Amino acid sequence: MAVGGGDAFSLSATLLTIILLWSFIQWTAPWWLHEISKRNSIDVQRIRQLDRALTLLPLVLLFAVMTNLIFSHITLDYSNAHVANFGGGHLSIIERIFATMFSEEGPWLAIPLSFAISSIICEYFCGNQYHIIDGGISFVRRSSALRLHGFLWPFMLVAYLSSESFAVYSIPQPVGESTLIAPLYCIFQIISGASLAVWIYFTSRLSQESEIRPKQIYPVLISGLFSIMPIIVSLGVYPNPIEGPSLSHFVALEMADSLALCISLGVLLIGWPLFLYILSHIHSIRGQARERKWLGLLFIFSHTLIITWISGVVILETLPNVSGWDSAMWLALTLMLPLSVVGLIGTLLPMAGFDARPRPEIWGFYLMTSLLIPFLTIKYPLTAALAPGLFISMVSSPLLATHVENRPSLLASRRVIESLVIVILSIIGLYCLHQVMTCGILYMLGAIVIIICIPLSTIMFTNSVSNEIEIGEEE
Secondary structure (H helix, E strand, O other): OOOOOEOOOOHHHHHHHHHHHHHHHHHHHHHHHHHHHOOOOOOHHHHHHHHHHHHHHHHHHHHHHHHHHHHHHHOOOOOEHHHHHHOOOOOOHHHHHHHOOOEOOOOOOHHHHHHHHHHHHHHHHOOOOOOHHHOHHHHHHHHHHHHHHHHHHHHHHHHOOOHHHHOEOOOOOOOOOOOEOOHHHHHHHHHHHHHHHHHHHHHHOOOOOOOOOHHHHHHHHHHHHHHHHHHHHHHOOOOOOOOOOOHHHHHHOOOOHHHHHHHHHHHHHHHHHHHHHHHHHHHHHHOOOOEOHHHHHHHHHHHHHHHHHHHHHHHHOOOOOOOHHHHHHHHHHHHHHHHHHHHHHHOOHHHHOOOOOOOHHHHHHHHHHHHHHHHHHHHOHHHHHHHHHHHHHHHHHHHHHOOOOEOOOOOHHHHHHHHHHHHHHHHHHHHHHHHHHHHOHHHHHHHHHHHHHHHHHHHHHHHHOOOOOOOOOOO
């Protein structure tokens, strides 16, 4: 965590820890700030200022962190681990300043800083009309933005910032050999952080909408891709498919942890909004089932857990430190246990008022799993083996669940065809992922294409019967 170490006081680590604690205030703000606004003695304008300060304070604290680190780099204070590890006397003054953000093996401060700046810009130009105290859609969208900020701040501080980088010691430390990264990669880091802020803005606009249009989902997916791909490119985390060892050896040697983190984060940034769109799209065309809706919910739970477990098995089995299919099955089950427990707890979110969407239990289940899997990957990188299966189930389960429900207008032949296509694509995709670990990049391209085809097939099947199925009545 961003609390630093050493044996002396660290201002930078302290300020980052305040941001970490402040993220909890952001997460809970929709409850306590809304209650404060109900008091007639409180000025409305002051409440609005407090609302905006929730996202402004992290930026102020980050600027203070940067100022402290820049001063330490300029004065070559080697008792500061950041200076000793990520910039030395061989660098010019300008290079020492840039070393606070853009050092090789550095703490990736550029990502949270660009995220904080872009968040303020998005709020000022695009979301200034949304406030918690206004109620209605304004309250919902502002609450969603604050909760996503409250999640992403701890994620960035834990995933991208090394704790020991901000340690301060009473005596100077040995000087490292770190150098600055290429200018293009510096731009990639800035793009990644800015795209995260844009993703929050577009995702908050989808909050609690029963019907999501395609033009609303495209910006979300694009900003999610721009948040992940620059990190993958700048780190160069994928091995050479011709000369280098296989990806399974990289994973076994813990050299692909950053790739694992990006894959798990992709479940949230891409899989979650895509699930929301598919869920609302299927509901708007096929409606709710008149009977056996509980069977559809049970199918989604079982399908998700099975596909996620199989995904972990087929990927983990290729690792040289995993002895066969039996060990892979047990390891995948062990990694999936906390994910499934937290997901099942998420099904209780409708009791807290999150019930404006169709299938609210499944909505809560996928929300909690997509939020948790990046944090589990930080601690246990092998958890990323579950991410492809979780993504596949998120984009296919809403359609497959309609096949087991009582829907008289949905022909049995169509149910069979849709189920077979989705299942076959899922099997081929998982097989390609198994081959990726040992055979190289060609299978990676095939796996990506197949996984993309699964949500496209789901949408295509739904659209093809839009004029044939009578929409059921809401229960």
